Amino acid sequence: MSRGTPTRVVVVHHDQPEDCLATIASLRRSTLPVSVTVVDNASDTASRATLARGLERFDPSEVEVLEAPENLGFGPGANLGLQRFLYDPSDGDWVFVAPHDIEVAPGTLARVLDAASTVANAGLCCADVGDAMVPVFDPYFGGMVVPGGDEPGWEPVDYPHGTLMALRRDCLAEVGMFDERYFSYCEEADLGMRARSRGWEVGLVRGAPVRNRNLGSPVAVVDELQTRNTLLLVREHSGRYHAFIRICFTLVQVARGVLSPATRPAVFDPRARLRGVQDFLRGRFGPPGHRR
Structure with a gap:
């Protein structure tokens, strides 16, 4: 691609305007020219006002804001920006998608x-979070990470992580955008698996650093x-058989975590896990607690 053509970056934002502004500033320091689309997921009034004030220092051609009617979640929110990208062929062959709380090195996008x-x-790829791991799909456990290589450059993976991912126009046109049933979490794994099933290559780029400043949910x-x-x-x-086995494993995990607190993982809420199983069995997807 031409180094003079701005690269579109879609940033999904909700109620963290200072983090979002820091992310935009980080992206604007890239060695590539960038054009940022912020998808605001129905942030509260104060957050929208803070974001608007902070964006005044940018030219409107550099940063635009798309207002979502409600908190759509990461994947559906990103889809608003991806639709904007797909509608305009002059936006180039690749688009980046990121949450509102990342920090990228100046050369990351170019690398x-x-x-x-x-x-x-190549259809989908992601930057390097620095953990020396690669995302893989397990038929029973779903998305997980395993130790990877350390050589700079492209490393094949089953799916890109969502901290900073690049998506090719032709791949999106063939495979489709994020499945909106996921709302948040696992949507990038689903997209990667769909892309690979159509013959697209998916990778992680070692030596293209990105950092996620916080996990706020x-x-x-x-x-x-x-x-x-x-x-x-x-x-x-x-x-379905693999999903059934996964349900059984989840129930065992819940029982073990309740009976033996020392075995609990860092993120563990037994009631929440049971709600997750229940919602899956009843076909309740979208936002948590939502009926769709």
Whole structure:
């Protein structure tokens, strides 16, 4: 791509204007020219006002805001920005998607796109969070990470992580955007699996650093969505039998965590996990607690 053509970056925001402004400033320091689309997921009045004041220092051609009618979640919110990208062919071949609380090195975006240009049929890829791990899909456990390589450049993965991912226009046109049933968590794994099933290459670019400044969702919300969405992911890409085994494993995890607190993982809320299983079995997807 031409270094003079701005690269579109979609930033999904909700109620964290200072983090969002810091993310935009980080992106604007990139060695590539960028054009930022902020999708505001129905932030409260004070957050919207703070964001608007902070954006006054940017030219409107550099940063735009799309207002969502409600908190759509990460994937559905990102889809608003992706629709904007797909509608305008002059936006180039690649678009980046990120949450509102990342920090990127100045050369990260360029390194990601340069690495993708060396891979035939590259469709999706992500930057390097620095944990030396790679995302993989397990037919029973869904998305997980395992130790990866340390050589700079493209490393094949099953799906890109959502901290900073790049999506190719032609891949999106063929595969589609994020599945909005997920709301948040696992949507990038689903998209990666769909892309790979159509023959697109998916990778992680070592040496293209990105940092996620914080994880702000309450434990119960995270546990509920992770449980429900992992079951959906496993069913969609492995089948109902594998999803049933995953349900059994989840119930054993809940019982073990309740009876032996020392064995609990960092994110553990037994009631939330049971709600996640219940919502999956009843076909309740979208926002947590939502009926859709």
